Amino acid sequence: xxxxxxxxxxxxxxxxxxxxxKAAEKVRxxxxxxxxxxxxxxxxxxxxxxxxSSSKVGFVTLFCGLFGGSFILLFMWWTLAKNxxxxxxxxxxxALPAFIPITFEITVLIGxxxxxxxxxxxxxxxxxxxxxxxxxxxxKTVSVDKYGIYITTEDPKFDKEKIISLFKSLGAVSTDLxxxxxxEKFSMFNLKFVLFxxxxxxxxxxxxxxLLNKLMYITPFDWMxxxxxxxxxxxxxxxxxxxxxxxxxDGTVAKGFIPYPYKGIANPTExxxxxxxxxxxxxxxxxxxxxxxCSPCHGxxxxxxxxxxxxxxxxxxxxxxxxxxxxxxxxxxxxTNGQNAMPAYDLQITRHERWAIVDYIxxxxxxxxxxxxxxxxxKKESTTNGQ
Amino acid sequence: MANNDSGYIKKVLPSxxxxxxxxxxxxxxxxxxxxxxxxxxxxxxxxxxxFWFLLSIAVGSLLLVxxxxxxxxxxxxxxxxxxxxxxxxxxxxxxxxxxxxxSIQYLFVWSHTDVVANDHMLQAKSVFLNTPFFSVRVIxxxxxxxxxxxxxxxxxxxxxxxxxxxxxxxNIKLSIIFIPLFAISLTLQSIDWIMSLETKWFSTMxxxxxxxxxxxxxxxxxxxxxxxxxxxxxxxxxxxxxxFYSLGxxxxxxxxxxxYIAFSQYMLIWYGNLPExxxxxxxxxxxxxxxxxxxIIFGHFIVPFATLLxxxxxxxxxxxxxxxxxxxxxxxxxxxxxxxxxxxxxGLHYSFSWMDISxxxxxxGIIIFMFNKMFERYNLIPVKDPxxxxxxxxxx
Numbered sequence: 001x002x003x004x005x006x007x008x009x010x011x012x013x014x015x016x017x018x019x020x021x022k023a024a025e026k027v028r029x030x031x032x033x034x035x036x037x038x039x040x041x042x043x044x045x046x047x048x049x050x051x052x053s054s055s056k057v058g059f060v061t062l063f064c065g066l067f068g069g070s071f072i073l074l075f076m077w078w079t080l081a082k083n084x085x086x087x088x089x090x091x092x093x094x095a096l097p098a099f100i101p102i103t104f105e106i107t108v109l110i111g112x113x114x115x116x117x118x119x120x121x122x123x124x125x126x127x128x129x130x131x132x133x134x135x136x137x138x139x140k141t142v143s144v145d146k147y148g149i150y151i152t153t154e155d156p157k158f159d160k161e162k163i164i165s166l167f168k169s170l171g172a173v174s175t176d177l178x179x180x181x182x183x184e185k186f187s188m189f190n191l192k193f194v195l196f197x198x199x200x201x202x203x204x205x206x207x208x209x210x211l212l213n214k215l216m217y218i219t220p221f222d223w224m225x226x227x228x229x230x231x232x233x234x235x236x237x238x239x240x241x242x243x244x245x246x247x248x249x250d251g252t253v254a255k256g257f258i259p260y261p262y263k264g265i266a267n268p269t270e271x272x273x274x275x276x277x278x279x280x281x282x283x284x285x286x287x288x289x290x291x292x293x294c295s296p297c298h299g300x301x302x303x304x305x306x307x308x309x310x311x312x313x314x315x316x317x318x319x320x321x322x323x324x325x326x327x328x329x330x331x332x333x334x335x336t337n338g339q340n341a342m343p344a345y346d347l348q349i350t351r352h353e354r355w356a357i358v359d360y361i362x363x364x365x366x367x368x369x370x371x372x373x374x375x376x377x378x379k380k381e382s383t384t385n386g387q
Numbered sequence: 388m389a390n391n392d393s394g395y396i397k398k399v400l401p402s403x404x405x406x407x408x409x410x411x412x413x414x415x416x417x418x419x420x421x422x423x424x425x426x427x428x429x430x431x432x433x434x435x436x437x438f439w440f441l442l443s444i445a446v447g448s449l450l451l452v453x454x455x456x457x458x459x460x461x462x463x464x465x466x467x468x469x470x471x472x473x474x475x476x477x478x479x480x481x482x483x484x485x486x487x488x489x490s491i492q493y494l495f496v497w498s499h500t501d502v503v504a505n506d507h508m509l510q511a512k513s514v515f516l517n518t519p520f521f522s523v524r525v526i527x528x529x530x531x532x533x534x535x536x537x538x539x540x541x542x543x544x545x546x547x548x549x550x551x552x553x554x555x556x557x558n559i560k561l562s563i564i565f566i567p568l569f570a571i572s573l574t575l576q577s578i579d580w581i582m583s584l585e586t587k588w589f590s591t592m593x594x595x596x597x598x599x600x601x602x603x604x605x606x607x608x609x610x611x612x613x614x615x616x617x618x619x620x621x622x623x624x625x626x627x628x629x630x631f632y633s634l635g636x637x638x639x640x641x642x643x644x645x646x647y648i649a650f651s652q653y654m655l656i657w658y659g660n661l662p663e664x665x666x667x668x669x670x671x672x673x674x675x676x677x678x679x680x681x682x683i684i685f686g687h688f689i690v691p692f693a694t695l696l697x698x699x700x701x702x703x704x705x706x707x708x709x710x711x712x713x714x715x716x717x718x719x720x721x722x723x724x725x726x727x728x729x730x731x732x733x734g735l736h737y738s739f740s741w742m743d744i745s746x747x748x749x750x751x752g753i754i755i756f757m758f759n760k761m762f763e764r765y766n767l768i769p770v771k772d773p774x775x776x777x778x779x780x781x782x783x
Contacts, residue, residue, distance in 0.1 A: 044782055045782050054698060054699070058697070058698070090660065091660075097650075097654045098658065100654070
């Protein structure tokens with residue numbers, strides 16, 4: 001590198017770590033304060049010898065680490081618990097234990113990277129990207145096996161001859177005058193440098209894109225896109241009828257489905273008998289289903305006075321003698337099969353629910369046709385309960 | 388390169404130290420014995436907690452000695468004798484374990500044959516968890532520890548007189564054998580004594596968890612005693628803040644390690660969410676235990692972490708003394724938290740008892756008494772250790 005005639009510093013090279021520590025102590029005691037020491041590895045006790053106070057770079061690590069940790073915690077809260085709630089393994093949306101490893105990693109990462117960047121920024125005095133010691137014989141020596149010290153011209157007590165004799169008296173192997181480079185500062189925002197960076201960035205990414213995506217494209221993960229299976233309605237080359245969707249064998253019954261033997265018969269000669277025992281829960285369910293499916297036509301109390309009266313074929317009352325005399329199985333048959341204008345409900349209401357509706361209709365019929373003797377019984381019950 | 392001129396002058400501690408230790412031990416032992424007669428099923432749990440407190444400091448200190456030899460560490464050489472003194476209660480453990488072995492039926496559900504007969508899982512486990520095998524295992528492990536304590540410490544003491552460097556080499560070999568043995572044996576001991584209190588629970592990290600706790604407490608005890616001796620002027624004058632910085636850093640490392648292990652154990656069980664594992668943590672989240680669990684997170688990890696994080700705080704002797712006592716207390720609370728909620732196995736309900744304190748006093752008394760006794764008889768610094776001079780000259 002071309003050097004100017006402007007002096008940057010006077011440097012000296014020493015042989016052993018003990019000598020350099022003694023030299024640093026002496027230089028400090030002489031009252032110099034713009035000096036630095038370069039060694040191939042960290043020397044214990046050097047901070048004290050140079051009279052350095054403890055480094056402030058730890059605060060950069062601390063604050064950037066804390067920032068990284070809290071940022072990623074907020075980020076995970078926002079993405080997983082707030083903006084797009086994702087249910088993972090039955091855990092709460094904000095699953096703190098699962099977030100801690102990530103928070104820890106990001107804290108360490110941001111802390112370490114920011115420390116590195118801060119050190120570079122301080123050392124190079126960013127945006128400049130050069131140091132006068134770069135590319136000097138002095139630096140080449142002290143980064144291999146020697147220990148060096150230099151005092152810059154910025155020091156108020158700087159005196160070339162005095163410093164050289166001081167270094168010699170301390171046992172320096174050699175002393176060296178370091179001149180500033182001709183072009184003193186290389187800015188990072190130098191036009192040529194920025195254009196070069198852009199060229200490198202565009203060139204690298206463009207050629208990578210062309211090479212990987214156009215010239216030698218390989219799907220990165222295709223084992224989900226292409227699977228060894230037939231999709232619905234696809235042609236099969238294996239079966240004679242070219243269908244990949246196979247029809248079930250004759251007489252196949254769906255799981256949990258019990259076929260109804262009197263399906264489609266208008267007036268069956270025999271019907272099923274009621275398999276249920278009318279418990280309170282069953283009647284509650286029957287009431288719910290009745291109000292959902294039956295009450296629009298038959299009315300809330302099965303009196304044929306529904307809210308749709310006049311807009312629809314009227315549903316008959318279920319309190320007629322004919323219907324009271326029907327067996328449970330017959331009522332079930334009508335719900336399952338439909339009758340006259342009433343459609344079949346076997347697809348909407350399950351088997352168990354249909355029997356529950358039958359039981360509930362019996363309750364309504366009994367309630368509608370209560371006798372005076374029932375009142376006596378109710379009174380009896382309430383008095384016995386009262387005691 | 389024997390060092391006769393290490394600059395160490397032997398002093399004797401004030402006689403009241405030994406008396407304090409003896410009095411603490413006697414008070415603790417007498418009240419504890421009274422408690423055992425009065426309510427043996429409660430007393431054994433207190434005894435077990437304090438027994439583990441003593442065990443983890445003693446065996447952890449022996450591990451520190453072994454690590455110092457195996458790693459050929461120099462900065463810790465002046466501190467090694469103190470760890471040796473702290474480890475001196477290892478042979479006593481063989482005697483102290485006898486009351487526990489005699490009252491196994493109060494501690495472990497698996498020791499009741501009638502319960503085991505009706506429980507398939509306990510039957511399957513009874514190959515390992517049965518009283519004879521358990522007792523043999525515990526005694527053999529304590530004997531192995533005592534053997535290594537005897538061999539390593541004998542060599543170390545002989546060197547004070549002879550200055551023979553071959554003794555250091557012997558100890559390096561012994562330490563390298565001891566460290567893996569320690570890993571296995573402490574895991575076995577922790578499974579036997581603490582994990583099997585909750586017979587149907589298992590965690591593969593449990594041994595490491597107790598290892599981390601034991602090392603933390605051994606380092607804290609070492610830091611506390613060395614700071615105290617340094618302040619009172621009993622320690623070598625060449626011991627500087629740089630030594631204490633290294634000690635503080637090691638303590639900081641093991642606090643982080645403890646936090647890492649404790650969290651990993653919790654997170655795996657929390658994530659797996661299997662009822663046969665989670666119930667152990669659920670017990671420790673019921674009622675007042677919730678606050679103990681939270682206190683352990685803060686007290687055993689966050690407080691020491693924050694205190695020891697910065698460079699100056701590791702060299703500040705007052706802070707170091709405070710935090711080492713704090714860690715010792717937290718280790719006891721940690722053991723308490725591990726052992727006490729498992730008391731329900733024998734149909735007991737946990738409630739705080741004065742016996743917890745009397746047994747703790749007895750174990751602290753043993754540590755102080757043994758330390759004082761060793762201090763009287765041996766040098767505080769391994770005066771002819773070949774690494775000593777480098778250790779004394781150590782600086783950052």
